Amino acid sequence: MAYIITEPCLDTKDASCVEVCPVDCIYEADDQYYIHPDECIDCGACEPECPVQAIFPDTDVPPEWTSYIEKNRAHFE
Template identity: 70%
Template sequence: MTYIITEPCIATKDASCVDVCPVDCIYEGEDQFYIHPEECIDCGACVPECPVEAIFPDDEVPEQYDAFTEKNYTHFDVPFPG
């Protein structure tokens, strides 16, 4: 499992999640932050730090943000498991 950063990040792009990640697996993209699915250790430290509640476990992403799961994997050229 990994965590996915969704649409609310685009408008805010707050780096609080980056600061708390113990394995530095959150990277800044052009429009938002992304969590590397092969580096994430599933600790969840980033979730409570997000001021716009944009981060979800990949199996709990709300339906309206489904496209962000694939977008996250594509950003890192990692095969999308879905």
């Protein structure tokens, strides 16, 4: 399992999640942050820190934002 950053992060880009990540697997892009699925240790530290509730385990992404699972994967190809 990995964590996915979804639509509420767009243009918000609060770095609270980056600051608490113990393995530095959250990367900044133009419009949002992305969590590297191969580097994430599934600790969940980032999820409660997000002020816009944009971070979800990949198995719990709300239906309206499931496209962000593929967007995250494609970002790291």
